[in-house]
Amino acid sequence: MAESWDVVVNGDCLEVMAGLEPESVDLIFADPPYWMRTSGELQRVEGTVFDGVDDAWDQFNELEDYERFTREWLSACRRVLKPNGSIWVIGGMQCIHTIGAIMQELGFWIVNDVVWRKSNPTPNFHGTRLTNSHETLIWATKSKDSKYTFNYKTARELNTDTVSPADYEAGVRKQMGSIWTFPVCAGTERLRDASGKKLHSTQKPLALLLRVVAISSHYGDLVLDPFGGTMTTGVAAKILGRRYLMIEQDPAYCDAGVARLAMTAPEDGPVARATYDERPPRAPMASMIAEGFFTTGEPFYLRDGREIATLLADGKLSFEGEAFDMHMLAAKVRGVKATRLNGFDVWRVKRNGELVPITRIRDEYRASLAALVD
Numbered sequence: 001m002a003e004s005w006d007v008v009v010n011g012d013c014l015e016v017m018a019g020l021e022p023e024s025v026d027l028i029f030a031d032p033p034y035w036m037r038t039s040g041e042l043q044r045v046e047g048t049v050f051d052g053v054d055d056a057w058d059q060f061n062e063l064e065d066y067e068r069f070t071r072e073w074l075s076a077c078r079r080v081l082k083p084n085g086s087i088w089v090i091g092g093m094q095c096i097h098t099i100g101a102i103m104q105e106l107g108f109w110i111v112n113d114v115v116w117r118k119s120n121p122t123p124n125f126h127g128t129r130l131t132n133s134h135e136t137l138i139w140a141t142k143s144k145d146s147k148y149t150f151n152y153k154t155a156r157e158l159n160t161d162t163v164s165p166a167d168y169e170a171g172v173r174k175q176m177g178s179i180w181t182f183p184v185c186a187g188t189e190r191l192r193d194a195s196g197k198k199l200h201s202t203q204k205p206l207a208l209l210l211r212v213v214a215i216s217s218h219y220g221d222l223v224l225d226p227f228g229g230t231m232t233t234g235v236a237a238k239i240l241g242r243r244y245l246m247i248e249q250d251p252a253y254c255d256a257g258v259a260r261l262a263m264t265a266p267e268d269g270p271v272a273r274a275t276y277d278e279r280p281p282r283a284p285m286a287s288m289i290a291e292g293f294f295t296t297g298e299p300f301y302l303r304d305g306r307e308i309a310t311l312l313a314d315g316k317l318s319f320e321g322e323a324f325d326m327h328m329l330a331a332k333v334r335g336v337k338a339t340r341l342n343g344f345d346v347w348r349v350k351r352n353g354e355l356v357p358i359t360r361i362r363d364e365y366r367a368s369l370a371a372l373v374d
């Protein structure tokens with residue numbers, strides 16, 4: 001298959017993936033048939049009919065058929081996934097245990113399972129069991145040793161699950177957890193046919209896909225979805241500046257998805273580029289001294305104004321006649337159990353008579369480096 005990306009391919013995913021180069025894909029998101037096994041008409045309590053999942057593409061005769069199908073498409077995904085790529089698979093209680101077992105049988109390494117908690121789940125109309133209010137996403141790599149992408153700080157930035165809106169506004173950020181809360185796809189986001197009926201019974205919320213793509217791939221990476229549906233994955237990839245290859249067997253879904261993608265504009269910015277995760281340039285003390293940001297022999301102080309040490313030419317600190325690494329000396333003079341503390345948080349120098357944290361001087365040095373690049 002000619003490899004020009006940002007495409008929707010109408011076809012069977014096994015056939016299409018067989019034509020792809022091995023180890024050519026950075027990220028796979030798969031939302032396969034769940035084999036829901038619904039039977040009969042589902043009625044709401046007030047008597048109206050619920051439009052559930054009874055599509056032809058979701059039918060299998062028995063567990064062995066579903067297992068065979070799952071093994072085939074997961075094996076195909078494994079072949080095309082890069083050694084350091086990631087695969088995410090979403091499923092409900094009907095299928096996720098089968099899928100997870102087969103993923104492990106094929107050698108995938110599970111990084112996380114994420115619960116998508118639905119803030120507006122469909123109730124259990126008959127009151128015969130708990131409301132099924134979540135789905136599970138399995139995030140896996142090809143092996144335990146895969147050096148997969150995880151934009152950790154971008155994930156912190158996107159975490160609104162465990163930070164209140166007021167705290168978030170005030171700048172509070174927390175590590176992203178494995179329970180994500182989003183509403184099911186509804187309103188204007190939901191694609192509808194000419195009669196106003198849902199175009200697809202299992203269209204996923206875009207917010208869910210934006211999160212997956214943002215945290216586990218890089219700008220420009222290739223994202224594959226073997227079960228494209230309404231092309232939600234492609235839309236997330238396009239918004240975040242990734243390339244996409246979407247496969248879907250139903251031509252009507254392909255047409256609707258292509259139109260949806262055409263109306264989607266990229267949104268370049270720190271989330272798309274994961275700039276939160278960029279490492280700042282190195283700033284060795286010796287270089288900062290050489291560039292005049294610090295002076296050999298100048299005193300180093302603690303926050304309370306006590307003068308403790310003096311700076312040596314190699315960036316170490318002289319204390320009671322001995323040379324110390326500044327992080328180790330920070331721990332020593334603070335009297336903590338740890339052998340090292342971050343010296344940039346501890347030490348102060350004087351500038352224009354005022355005590356200034358040395359981390360601020362380092363920021364100024366880095367800003368000067370950035371200005372040189374610009």
Ligand SMILES: C[S@@+](CC[C@H](N)C(=O)[O-])C[C@H]1O[C@@H](n2cnc3c(N)ncnc32)[C@H](O)[C@@H]1O
Pocket residue numbers: 011012013014031032033034057200202203204205226227228229230231232233247248249250253
């Ligand atoms: C659960 S839906 C995916 C929905 C999609 N994530 C979205 O947000 O719209 C599964 C899709 O896979 C498609 N499908 C099922 N078997 C397939 C196959 N062998 N090859 C390609 N597409 C397939 C179905 O037509 C259906 O649209």
